Amino acid sequence: MQANIGTLDRAMRIIAGLILIACTLLGFIGAWGWIGVVFVATGALRFCPAYLPFGMSTCKLPEQK
Structure with missing residues (x-):
């Protein structure tokens, strides 16, 4: 279960x-x-199953080098 909910x-x-x-x-x-x-x-869990079918995430993307 990967976090898909950002801070805000x-x-x-x-x-x-x-x-x-x-x-x-x-x-x-x-x-x-x-x-x-x-x-x-x-x-609290930083995971929303409703985001999965849509591929949504409000987490910041990791910086690419």
């Missing part, structure tokens, strides 16, 4: 996930807010 993407996923989870726990939104767990998990 990772931070945005974790923040959005935590906000969704908090809103669900506080009763602002319904049970669909638990999807935030997926955002936090993909951010």
Whole structure:
């Protein structure tokens, strides 16, 4: 499993996930807010399986010499 999530993407996923989870726990939104767990998990693991079919990656490319 190779990382395909860059630093900014990772931070945005974790923040959005935590906000969704908090809103669900506080009763602002319904049970669909638990999807935030997926955002936090993909951010923590730096891997998004949804990127694979499209060959996407937000990681920086290694510098070529």
